[in-house]
Amino acid sequence: MVTAPGRPVTPAVPPPVPAPASAARAAGAGRPRTRRLGPGPRRPWARLLGPLVLLAVWAGASAAGLLDPRILPAPWSVLDTGAQLWAEGTLRADLGTSLWRAARGFAIGLTAGVVLALTAGLSRIGEALIDGTVQVNRAVPTLGLIPLFILWLGIGETFKVVIIAIVVYIPVYLNLHAALAGIDSRYVELAEVLRLSRRRFVRQVVVPGALPGFFVGLRLAVTGSWLSLVVLEQINATNGLGYMMFQAQNYGQTQVIVLGLLIYGVFGFTSDSAVRLLERRVLAWRRSLGN
Template sequence: MAEHVSRAGSATAVATAPVAAPVSSAVASVVPPAAVAPGGPVAGRPRARRLGPGPRRPYARLVGPLLLLAVWAGASAAGVLDPRVLPAPWTVVRTGAELWGEGSLRTDLGTSLWRAAQGFAIGLSAGVVLALAAGLSRVGEALIDGTVQVNRAVPTLGLIPLFILWLGIGETFKVVIIAIVVYIPVYLNLHAALAGIDSRYVELAEVLRFGRWRFVRQVVVPGALPGFFVGLRLAVTGSWLSLVVLEQINATNGLGYMMFQAQNYGQTEVIVLGLLIYGVFGFASDSVVRLLERRVLSWRRSLSS
């Protein structure tokens, strides 16, 4: 009996020996013994290359405008820039302080903000409603989308003479033009986001027997928010771009009117002051929208987060 057991054990050792040798030799050929650290990663393997932009730096978007301002100030101090062509930054700041003390800049600033706010509110509401109606219904898409595409192809500022004939030269036509400029990018981006929602989510909502409002709240809104914020950023910029043109047409106040009057009197520093105020407003409003986007879409993992 003992002899039989010893023969079986030796046979087992002989049978397993040829299997262990190739495995160990294969591992040794792939990973050299010197490269393997006990309890650690392979030392000879190259590190993974970082392809993303890296962590977000606070206030990093201010670097570009501040650098441009520094170059402007340096060129003005060195006498490279002619003050009649482009005044120095301190000259523009001093002019703004004088106009603010007189009260005219405060009045023009408040008027421009109120016009932009009215047109933006109307255009944003119209863009969202039309995009939802066209994106969630084939009938709505047939009635709305083609009309909006035609309106998009027509230059909005080219409609000014027609709207003056319809609405008169006053505040109404200015607000309507701003609203048209705002609603088009909101509609286009929101409608594209609605059309891009994965149909599998819709099928899942149908299987779970979602109601219309629950479907909109849990499927449509999360899927369309990224596109909506893109359109919102474009709309904010568009409202300021249209405002500077509209306030030079039969206006009696506003930043555009102030710049138009400065053109007649050759006051370059006042024109540059108006442009800087528009730029600051545009940069600030875009930053607010971006901050709101990061807060609302905090659940999304992307390169910008």
């Protein structure tokens, strides 16, 4: 090779030869693999697995004669009793009455909880007037208020709806108020710098930041409405699922009591699933382990 005088000769460097596939796999095998720490993708209808397994165990134990039907009747016996009561019209009437009571109490309690939480969470004066009172109400057992409300409101429908509303509004208020208090103050400062109006601040900062806590309180409120309903319908009531179960206790009808418990369980599971579905739709923008 001829070069200019005084310039060193640079040897030609051959192009790199690609490593064989086996060598690449061997090199990759030496690297630490990333472990998947999350729960994995969501499986549709996976929440039904637990109740279905419990139902299968119950049916299998009943078929094998391991359960005394006087203590816990078989599932098919409970379903047959439900079909008879439905055909007679008794179950339909009691079911409609219970749903109407729970819906009215839940609507009133939800509205009161949201309004009080927003007032206390967005105003120091509102917090001073409301939060302490709610904490005192929370410390008093709600079912312990039943005798007093019977004296005030009588034994009709009004006191039942009011008790359900109290049971509902407390978890809604507590979780929504905590979510409002937990909003990062830097977002508030940014909204002030951008000169957002009060309405836009609530819509664009407060509502998105408080929605996760609100849905937690909503799920607790739905469950609490059913728990309080079953107790209230056994106190001076003449209809409803709780009244049906109370009458079955007097006549030793275990299958009717189990039927009422199953209906309450289905109501609770269905309503909680509906709230979860709504939460996933509304909070689709949030990346979390749950979604």
